[in-house]
Amino acid sequence: GAGVSQSPSNKVTEKGKDVELRCDPISGHTALYWYRQRLGQGLEFLIYFQGNSAPDKSGLPSDRFSAERTGESVSTLTIQRTQQEDSAVYLCASSTPQSNNEQFFGPGTRLTVL
Amino acid sequence: AQSVSQHNHHVILSEAASLELGCNYSYGGTVNLFWYVQYPGQHLQLLLKYFSGDPLVKGIKGFEAEFIKSKFSFNLRKPSVQWSDTAEYFCAVKRGAGTASKLTFGTGTRLQVTL
Numbered sequence: 001g002a003g004v005s006q007s008p009s010n011k012v013t014e015k016g017k018d019v020e021l022r023c024d025p026i027s028g029h030t031a032l033y034w035y036r037q038r039l040g041q042g043l044e045f046l047i048y049f050q051g052n053s054a055p056d057k058s059g060l061p062s063d064r065f066s067a068e069r070t071g072e073s074v075s076t077l078t079i080q081r082t083q084q085e086d087s088a089v090y091l092c093a094s095s096t097p098q099s100n101n102e103q104f105f106g107p108g109t110r111l112t113v114l
Numbered sequence: 115a116q117s118v119s120q121h122n123h124h125v126i127l128s129e130a131a132s133l134e135l136g137c138n139y140s141y142g143g144t145v146n147l148f149w150y151v152q153y154p155g156q157h158l159q160l161l162l163k164y165f166s167g168d169p170l171v172k173g174i175k176g177f178e179a180e181f182i183k184s185k186f187s188f189n190l191r192k193p194s195v196q197w198s199d200t201a202e203y204f205c206a207v208k209r210g211a212g213t214a215s216k217l218t219f220g221t222g223t224r225l226q227v228t229l
Contacts, residue, residue: 045218093217095214100165101213
């Protein structure tokens, strides 16, 4: 079946602009996660959604970052007033209790802020 | 705060050499443990995982890892590496048993295998 998909694959923007990144999880996966991978660093957790529960936003680095998820489907990560330090690969993953909540990752969106 | 340490940042090996990549974590409760691999130009994929049971787990492509609870370690091993194993390897830890929660990743180890 289809894996996790993300769009766009690459995004170049100017400092100060807002960007939206999209994630389509695997169908039927109840949990969805966003991570960030900056150059030469590991992955940092940003936020996750689990069913109808309140999302865990504990990893969001500032109030310029927000995310939404409609039901158990698509999620959008929004970064407002982008800064150069926001440049990174943004990865989305999804999971289901049926597979012990093993996380399956998408290909990522490479964001470059000029 | 929970942390994951990968002590080797860049490893260079010749083909057929043995590999061991270290991973230590700081959380004392029940954990699920993972190794992910990212081949050049590809996205992150699962190499192997530990949830419970036998602490020696086997993954794809001949990789294995051993969970040593007393040492808070989950080291990755392969007896004989191949050039195609050149990639970045990430250790990750999740609290709880099978629950949906965040992964905490190590900073990664870049493995370069020479012919």
